[in-house]
Amino acid sequence: MTPTLTTLADTRPGLVPVTATLIGTIALQTAVPPFATDMYTPAFPRVTIDLATSASMVGLTLTAFFLGFAAGQLAGGPWSDQRGRRMPLIVGGMVCLLGAVGCALAPSIWFLVAARVVQGVGGGIAAAVARAVIVDVAHGDQLAKLMSVLQALGGLAPMVAPVAGALVITFAGWREVFWVLAGLGGLMVLTAIWFVPETLAPERRHGGGLRRSLAGVGEVLRVRPFVGYTLVQSFASFTMLAYIANAAYVLQEMKGMAPIPYSFFFASTALAQVLLSLLNARLIGRFRPHTLIAVGLGSTTVGVLALILGVLFWDTPLVLTCVGFLVIMASMAFIYGNAGALGAMQVTHVAGAAAAVQGVGGALANAVSAPLASSGGGETAVPMITVMAVGVAIAVVSYHFATATGPLARSVGVEE
Numbered sequence: 001m002t003p004t005l006t007t008l009a010d011t012r013p014g015l016v017p018v019t020a021t022l023i024g025t026i027a028l029q030t031a032v033p034p035f036a037t038d039m040y041t042p043a044f045p046r047v048t049i050d051l052a053t054s055a056s057m058v059g060l061t062l063t064a065f066f067l068g069f070a071a072g073q074l075a076g077g078p079w080s081d082q083r084g085r086r087m088p089l090i091v092g093g094m095v096c097l098l099g100a101v102g103c104a105l106a107p108s109i110w111f112l113v114a115a116r117v118v119q120g121v122g123g124g125i126a127a128a129v130a131r132a133v134i135v136d137v138a139h140g141d142q143l144a145k146l147m148s149v150l151q152a153l154g155g156l157a158p159m160v161a162p163v164a165g166a167l168v169i170t171f172a173g174w175r176e177v178f179w180v181l182a183g184l185g186g187l188m189v190l191t192a193i194w195f196v197p198e199t200l201a202p203e204r205r206h207g208g209g210l211r212r213s214l215a216g217v218g219e220v221l222r223v224r225p226f227v228g229y230t231l232v233q234s235f236a237s238f239t240m241l242a243y244i245a246n247a248a249y250v251l252q253e254m255k256g257m258a259p260i261p262y263s264f265f266f267a268s269t270a271l272a273q274v275l276l277s278l279l280n281a282r283l284i285g286r287f288r289p290h291t292l293i294a295v296g297l298g299s300t301t302v303g304v305l306a307l308i309l310g311v312l313f314w315d316t317p318l319v320l321t322c323v324g325f326l327v328i329m330a331s332m333a334f335i336y337g338n339a340g341a342l343g344a345m346q347v348t349h350v351a352g353a354a355a356a357v358q359g360v361g362g363a364l365a366n367a368v369s370a371p372l373a374s375s376g377g378g379e380t381a382v383p384m385i386t387v388m389a390v391g392v393a394i395a396v397v398s399y400h401f402a403t404a405t406g407p408l409a410r411s412v413g414v415e416e
Helices: 020-029 033-038 040-048 055-082 084-106 109-137 139-173 174-195 210-220 222-253 260-284 289-313 318-345 348-376 383-403 407-411
Strands: none
Touching: 020 040, 020 084, 020 109, 020 139, 020 174, 033 055, 033 139, 033 174, 040 055, 040 139, 040 174, 040 348, 055 084, 055 139, 055 348, 084 109, 084 174, 084 210, 084 260, 109 139, 109 174, 109 318, 139 174, 139 222, 139 318, 210 348, 222 260, 222 348, 222 383, 260 289, 260 318, 260 407, 289 318, 289 383, 318 348, 348 383
16 A cells, blocks of 8 residues: 555645645656656667767767756756745756757757757756755655655656657657657646745745855755765665666676566566555654665665675576566665655755755766676676675665764664
C-alpha cells in the first residue's frame, strides 16, 4: 500500500497543502534529464548523417545538456531564494521549451550543441526550484516521505523515455523527438502556472542581489550534516551509474544476453527501485530516515562485494551478476530520497541553494562515474567494480561524517 496524500500533507496553518497535482507537477519538473537524454540517444546515427558530422560531436550534445543542467541548478536555486519559487519555476520551463525548439530546428551540429545547453539550463532551473518547493511545504518525516514518492515517480521516467523515443524515431525522425520534448517543456510551464502557488513568503526571501543570493551556496557548504548527506546521495548515485553505464557491455557483450531479455532485466531493476521507494515512504515514521539509509548502504555494499567476487574469481557468472545489479539498484530506494531530505532539513532557510548543490553534486558524480565505469567496454568489468567499490566506500564514510554531529544530529533524529 502506498502512502496517501492525506498522510503526506502538512496541515499546519499557513503552509501550502500537499496535493496530488502539486506532487505530479514537481515530478514533471524533475523528469527533464531522463527524457532529454534517453529519448534522444537512439537517434544518434540519424543525427550524425543528417547534420554531416561525427559520432563524437553528436555525443558532445549530451555533455552540453548536462553542463547546462548543472549551471541552471546553480543559478536557479539561489535565485529562487531571493525572488520566490513560482517565477523561476515558470521561467525554467520556458527556457527548456525554447531550447528544445532550437534543437528541433538546428541547421548544424554546433547550433544543436548550443541549443542543448539552453535546454539544459532551463531544465536545471526548474529541477532545483521544484526541489526547493518541496522543502518549503514539507518538514521532518513528511519531507523524507515525499522525497521517496518523488523518487518512485522519477524512476518511471527512465523506463518510459526510451520506449517513447523509439516510437517517435520509428514513425518520424530525430527532430520530432525534440518537438515532443518541446511539448514537455510547454507542459512544465502550464502545470507550474496552474498548480504551483508561491511557497516562499516574502519575509523568508533574501535581498542583496545576485551576490547575496549565490552566497547561500557557500553557506550550505559550511554545514557539516548537509555536506555529509549530499555526499552520501552523490556517491550512491556514482555507484548506481556504474551499473547503468556498463550493464549493457557486461550482460550483452560479455555474457551474451540478447537485447530483449536485457531490456526486460534493465526495466526490472528500475521497477524494483520504484517499488522499494514506495515501501521506504511507508517505513518512515516506524524507522528513522538515517536508519533506512544505513540499511540501503549495507545492502549496496553486499551487492558490490558480490560483483567483485564474481568478476575477480568466478568469471562474472550471469546469475550472480544480475543479482548484484538488482540489489544495488533496489538499495538506492533507501538512500537517495532519505539523504536528500535529511540534508535539506539542515538548511531550510536557503532551500534553493541547497537544492542546487544537491543537484550539481549528483550531476558531477554521474558525469565522472559513467566514462570510468564503461572504460572496460565488453572486455573487462574491473573498471566498473572499481568505480562501485570507491563509490560505496565514500558514501559510507560520508554517512558517518554526516551523523557524527551531536546536537545537529539529534535535531533530525540521529542518535549518537
